Amino acid sequence: AQKVTQAQTEISVVEKEDVTLDCVYETRDTTYYLFWYKQPPSGELVFLIRRNSFDEQNEISGRYSWNFQKSTSSFNFTITASQVVDSAVYFCALSEARNDYKLSFGAGTTVTVRA
Amino acid sequence: NAGVMQNPRHLVRRRGQEARLRCSPMKGHSHVYWYRQLPEEGLKFMVYLQKENIIDESGMPKERFSAEFPKEGPSILRIQQVVRGDSAAYFCASSRSGQEEAFFGQGTRLTVV
Numbered sequence: 219a220q221k222v223t224q225a226q227t228e229i230s231v232v233e234k235e236d237v238t239l240d241c242v243y244e245t246r247d248t249t250y251y252l253f254w255y256k257q258p259p260s261g262e263l264v265f266l267i268r269r270n271s272f273d274e275q276n277e278i279s280g281r282y283s284w285n286f287q288k289s290t291s292s293f294n295f296t297i298t299a300s301q302v303v304d305s306a307v308y309f310c311a312l313s314e315a316r317n318d319y320k321l322s323f324g325a326g327t328t329v330t331v332r333a
Numbered sequence: 334n335a336g337v338m339q340n341p342r343h344l345v346r347r348r349g350q351e352a353r354l355r356c357s358p359m360k361g362h363s364h365v366y367w368y369r370q371l372p373e374e375g376l377k378f379m380v381y382l383q384k385e386n387i388i389d390e391s392g393m394p395k396e397r398f399s400a401e402f403p404k405e406g407p408s409i410l411r412i413q414q415v416v417r418g419d420s421a422a423y424f425c426a427s428s429r430s431g432q433e434e435a436f437f438g439q440g441t442r443l444t445v446v
Binding site for chain 2: 222253255260261262263265268309311317318319320321322323324325326
């Protein structure tokens with residue numbers, strides 16, 4: 219069965235600090251997809267990124283970057299120079315190719331950025 | 334280009350009543366998914382529907398819960414005889430196909446009193 223673990227329940231930083239969110243996953247499939255979503259205090263889920271298991275290239279989008287390492291089954295997310303608007307719950311998720319519509323979410327990491 | 338629309342945003346029901354949650358997918362999307370988020374937890378898959386068909390309901394409780402996505406109109410998640418444990422945020426997502434990424438609505442927060 220697929221499983222996603224976000225060991226950090228809460229992280230608190232001061233503005234402009236970098237913050238890294240850990241995500242470790244388990245799957246028996248060789249083809250799978252990894253996701254990150256942001257849930258701000260208003261409650262909606264905002265899609266951030268989707269990566270497939272064959273693409274281990276790290277990705278950068280503005281202040282966000284992702285580090286995918288198959289060897290350690292991790293897909294970590296870093297926010298550089300954090301801002302108060304980054305305060306949210308961040309979810310990592312996994313779907314397997316045979317049921318790629320079905321996302322398994324981690325429990326989420328609450329990030330609080332203080333001014 | 335409206336996103337996934339869910340209504341109501343907040344719903345309060347007394348124990349034993351019925352709750353009906355609506356989801357209108359994004360334009361051009363014919364695949365709908367429902368997830369439930371219990372307090373302090375991540376989202377859990379409930380059901381996957383295409384127009385007039387249930388594709389996968391492996392995450393749905395066997396009793397009291399049902400879902401439909403008719404040919405016309407929104408997808409409906411129906412919870413009969415609600416209990417306090419049904420209090421949660423219910424999210425709907427839609428996609429163009431089963432292989433493309435899904436976009437989530439803002440959720441319906443159900444409170445059972």
